[in-house]
Amino acid sequence: MTNMEFRTYAHELVEWMADYLDEVEKYPVKSPVAPGEIIGRLPLHPPASGETFAMIFKDFRGTILPGMTHWQHPSFFAYFPANNSAPSILAEMLTATMGAQCMSWATSPAATELEERMMQWLGEMTGLPPSFTGVIQDTASTATLCAILTARERHTAFRANAEGLSTHPRYAVYASTETHSSIERAVKIAGLGAAALRKLPVDARFALIPDALESAIADDVSRGIEPLCAVATLGTTGSTAVDPLRRMGEICRKHGLWLHVDAAYAGTALLLPELRWMSEGIDMADSFVFNPHKWMFTNFDCSAYFVKDASLLVRTFEILPEYLKTREGDRVRNYRDWGIQLGRRFRALKLWFVIRSFGVEGLRERIRAHIALARLFAQYVEAEPDFELLAPVPLAAVCFRHHPVSQDDPTALDSMNAALLEELNRTGRVFLTHTKLNGRFALRFVASQTNVTQRHVDAAWDLIRTTARSLTSTAPV
């Protein structure tokens, strides 16, 4: 493909892209295809000769598009969002064109230095103490793994890295039962074993109970197990519960534990001064992660990881073979030593475009609107006698279920709501997911998609109410 052809096709794609953004609501939110349907349409073997772009693009529209779940559909209420936005897409176009690999300062100074500044901006925007230093990771899973590894190395004075864990005592990591699955994965990767993870009980609001942390630590110490690290979650994946950060920080400090804060989704809400109560005590944390790629309108992947002592992070990962040495040496940051991967994309550019295009107030406005929509939805739920909330709504996620007054069998309620969820998603008009809270099947309604408005929330609620009642063939009371 010549550059001249590229120019033509890229303009053609821009028309499609802008149309897509205009018309995304015409697609079913969740792809209705059956397993194997798409791959069955893809040739078994690669073509020997090049094909025309017209053919490739036609197949994209005809074969791939029907198999896409549309994460940018305003009626995407599932999981947590992975939002993009117009300025973020524009940045990705430039990033892809320059194709810079930003492992070291020398391999693209502007990428390194823009990343440093953007992390300072994000720290300020979320109210982090200026003592924190940031680096972009791909996902919160990776950032959490970095935190646990750095905790391991600080605790062992870098002997685990040097000699391995086989001669070491057992270590323990603490989090709540509501903690994200990536914590367990990280504990396993780091060689600590899933058995090292203490899943501590939560209170009625699904937040970790500090006394449980205190006594779990005491229990481990008494058994010769060394407490390593605790993970506080701001905004759990199930119900966006907020762990008591200051209390956890005090306990961690007292016992010498690393405190990692996982605010993957909720971190963006710290842009709002009225929600800073969540991070009260953050000065006691050792590391903090949130994902601009979730709720801050920045294309996946872009995870903002902050540490209090960057030298510990770098010392955990640093490797300097001859072929990576550059003449600037220690005078510059080489982000290749700040995480798992050596290679790095230029991810700071989209943050820069997004923050400047929205402005901090513009971002706040949109986040506030999402939270207001979730509260409105929660009111809708509460106003109906045959629906109920299953968790508080501190942010923009609502956990609820259909619960006709005549039905009190827990198993029947679970299957009824599972059937409701399947039926809702089958319509293509909304996409919701579920969790379990206190063992009960709960529908999750997350009102955080970039372009969600009251119209979408109202339509979703109408659909949910009507579908639920038609499935159970019951009147509301």
Next chain:
Amino acid sequence: MTNMEFRTYAHELVEWMADYLDEVEKYPVKSPVAPGEIIGRLPLHPPASGETFAMIFKDFRGTILPGMTHWQHPSFFAYFPANNSAPSILAEMLTATMGAQCMSWATSPAATELEERMMQWLGEMTGLPPSFTGVIQDTASTATLCAILTARERHTAFRANAEGLSTHPRYAVYASTETHSSIERAVKIAGLGAAALRKLPVDARFALIPDALESAIADDVSRGIEPLCAVATLGTTGSTAVDPLRRMGEICRKHGLWLHVDAAYAGTALLLPELRWMSEGIDMADSFVFNPHKWMFTNFDCSAYFVKDASLLVRTFEILPEYLKTREGDRVRNYRDWGIQLGRRFRALKLWFVIRSFGVEGLRERIRAHIALARLFAQYVEAEPDFELLAPVPLAAVCFRHHPVSQDDPTALDSMNAALLEELNRTGRVFLTHTKLNGRFALRFVASQTNVTQRHVDAAWDLIRTTARSLTSTAPV
């Protein structure tokens, strides 16, 4: 930014992008900025109100661009390339617009199924036995970490994952002195300790000596250390040396070791039947990785990881919290359990666009041309009495140095060549990097950038020769 504005700005960017591809040679390959120069121009604080795109784009051109090292410049001869190409950029535009997060089949069926098919295509294209199953990882660093973790779990029957390594014996991992730094990083992350890594001697061609592997294993076994895994490199980072795969495979099989094959750069060359000698014995490997984002014209990041037994990989990483359960259950692939990260971008699309647009023969043609250019460059080096090759040239990387006949002091030669490298890169007309081979400073000339032609190689050679002689003020003989 409204969608209508997006349409306008995106067209504007396309003009810039196509111009950039046309005119990339007008930029200095390696950015000439000094440390701190870019960040000094970036405001300390984020803007409260949104700014116009005209302003943002102007700053991109004025502030960021001068700080970029241009990896897509045909005279980028540094490191290994991170190539893009026109069809790959077009795919990235679509990927960014749809913004799908492809962790599970349900979160975008087409992404999962296209990935499955693309991995089949790549397996066929590189001549892998059909028993291998593929998954896209971000980088070879991550893929190698996956390999070492899976080796650890297979060896311990998943007890390391369950209970941690503290009660385990010591394990050993084997690779050559020329192995990539990511192996050591992975060994440390996995809790095995850097001391577990045996860096085995290489022969005159910088390839691992099989007898050294055999005796290192025997030595470890005699000391009660359990051999876990060996890493064979096809195309080392220093000099693109090729480890003897079949011999290593036989030894690994005999002693029950996992054999991981790191072909990050060289894997693309396996598209050429005449280079399949490199992978002779691949049927004995347990895992294999190569990076289409290096030499196969596919935007970073895109690393193709293949395993012989996918169930071991999945069992190493699998985690299934309630909120990730989908109704399809085990009937579909959920790539979130095939690696470190939970979240995943839609990376198969750019592979599809690239392979179809070039066609397999088109890709082969370009790779063959690169190898021919490297051989031509090697001939240039050999033809001059004051230059010398420092390693064989099996692929498209040439390791060489300036060596005036009058100069035989090793330290002086090292500094002379370091000075030459700095002077060459300072011109902005080429970007080369270095390594050390047998302790000697070697310049690396990698002729693998998507658009490199003989004109660029000839110009580079003229510059290198002239600069070297002007620096030493010596005649060629």
